[in-house]
Amino acid sequence: xxxxxxxxxxxxxxxxxxxxxxxxxxxxxxxxxxxxxxxxxxxxxxxxxxxxxxxxxxxxxxxxxxxxxxxxxxxxxxxxxxxxxxxxxxxxxxxxxxxxxxxxxxxxxxxxxxxxxxxxxxxxxxxxxxxxxxxxxxxxxxxxxxxxxxxxxxxxxxxxxxxxxxxxxxxxxxxxxxxxxxxxxxxxxxxxxxxxxxxxxxxxxxxxxxxxxxxxxxxxxxxxxxxxxxxxxxxxxxxxxxxxxxxxxxxxxxxxxxxxxxxxxxxxxxxxxxxxxxxxxxxxxxxxxxxxxxxxxxxxxxxxxxxxxxxxxxxxxxxxxxxxxxxxxxxxxxxxxxxxxxxxxxxxxxxxxxxxxxxxxxxxxxxxxxxxxxxxxxxxxxxxxxxxxxxxxxxxxxxxxxxxxxxxxxxxxxxxxxxxxxxxxxxxxxxxxxxxxxxxxxxxxxxxxxxxxxxxxxxxxxxxxxxxx
Numbered sequence: 001x002x003x004x005x006x007x008x009x010x011x012x013x014x015x016x017x018x019x020x021x022x023x024x025x026x027x028x029x030x031x032x033x034x035x036x037x038x039x040x041x042x043x044x045x046x047x048x049x050x051x052x053x054x055x056x057x058x059x060x061x062x063x064x065x066x067x068x069x070x071x072x073x074x075x076x077x078x079x080x081x082x083x084x085x086x087x088x089x090x091x092x093x094x095x096x097x098x099x100x101x102x103x104x105x106x107x108x109x110x111x112x113x114x115x116x117x118x119x120x121x122x123x124x125x126x127x128x129x130x131x132x133x134x135x136x137x138x139x140x141x142x143x144x145x146x147x148x149x150x151x152x153x154x155x156x157x158x159x160x161x162x163x164x165x166x167x168x169x170x171x172x173x174x175x176x177x178x179x180x181x182x183x184x185x186x187x188x189x190x191x192x193x194x195x196x197x198x199x200x201x202x203x204x205x206x207x208x209x210x211x212x213x214x215x216x217x218x219x220x221x222x223x224x225x226x227x228x229x230x231x232x233x234x235x236x237x238x239x240x241x242x243x244x245x246x247x248x249x250x251x252x253x254x255x256x257x258x259x260x261x262x263x264x265x266x267x268x269x270x271x272x273x274x275x276x277x278x279x280x281x282x283x284x285x286x287x288x289x290x291x292x293x294x295x296x297x298x299x300x301x302x303x304x305x306x307x308x309x310x311x312x313x314x315x316x317x318x319x320x321x322x323x324x325x326x327x328x329x330x331x332x333x334x335x336x337x338x339x340x341x342x343x344x345x346x347x348x349x350x351x352x353x354x355x356x357x358x359x360x361x362x363x364x365x366x367x368x369x370x371x372x373x374x375x376x377x378x379x380x381x382x383x384x385x386x387x388x389x390x391x392x393x394x395x396x397x398x399x400x401x402x403x404x405x406x407x408x409x410x411x412x413x414x415x416x417x418x419x420x421x422x423x424x425x426x427x428x429x430x431x432x433x434x435x436x437x438x439x440x441x442x443x444x445x446x447x448x449x450x451x452x453x454x455x456x457x458x459x460x461x462x463x464x465x466x467x468x469x
Contacts, residue, residue, distance in 0.1 A: 025165045025306060026304070027167075029302050039182075047203055056281045057133045058284065060129070066266075067259065067262050069151070069152070070255065076155050081402070097240050099159060099236075101239070103237075105247075106156035114148070120138050127270045129270075130277065150208065158173070160222050182206075185202060187202070187206075257407050264411075268441060271424055274427055286377035290381045293385060304397055346378045349378065380438045387449030419440045
């Protein structure tokens, strides 16, 4: 074992260097991930002016879409770890080959997701939601699902930059997509001139259009980068069976981690929907605001995974640990600060969701009742946000090292045994309330954060080396 691995003393200069590296890589990814949250929130803000049914339908439909897409997407995204570790080890051809395995997997899995198109109207009525909400959910889901090949391939191409810690390109691309999504979604939702008002379908088409723009920009930038850096891009494009199997061995549990987490929250939303439409709409708004806090953490997590993987590939375990420690402190500061805002000024966060809503219009959302319920739910978001940050930071560090099975298993057990099962029991009670249901959600997130921290402290992740293959 090298001295870098055994030494525990970190000089102030080294710590500043590691912190600077983390910030440079993480900030663009946080803004990029935040842009996805902005796209989701924009759809909700736009649809709040259509009807309460549209507002109630958009989050369950989008979460159902994420439930089916997250396993292949999480697997594809694990290319970041392989690319970063091979880059840190100086193995450029293996790095590019890893990128291509992600591309082939993205293409195949993207088209395979079309199999869900004909069965959406069979699955969604099982939610117990009203027929009007179910129809809107099906419309939104089917359009997003039709765009899955574009979404998957764009995700794979983004790894070319994020895995090599060149995250500014990912940020710029995502920002362009936010602008395109907002403009196209609003135009198609409400119509303009000869363009008919498409309602919730317009919001979904706007999202797919934005992803098409992302894909096109990534293609142009990758071709430019490969020519400028003289990378052997095309000579490494063949299918590498051994590397692909290794990729699936570590990447599939990472994808399943996303699945068990998202599917648990999807079922939780469906349970809330059985309480009443107002509870579901308020939950959608609270989760959207939570997303503005949490989704940037996902970008931060990708940065942690990438930087930790790069240091491990280069054999510098101490730098990997230093990166994780800095990340934990930064994430707790972020979520702690936002929690204070949620508790003291919830109306500030809620106001944008009612800008387009008109209570005088028949079918419009009941602003006063929704705002009151959503404000109470924001207290729960404030309570679990710090634990959410711990879960993201330490699970990302574990995945960056190749420890992907434990985060998946603990998330599976916690989301279904601590959140979904108790919530399903509560909803059968004659006195079930939205606050009781949200207690189960808070308990799940808090437990998961603690478990990820304990796993990281155990140090088992230090014995995994993906580049020794």
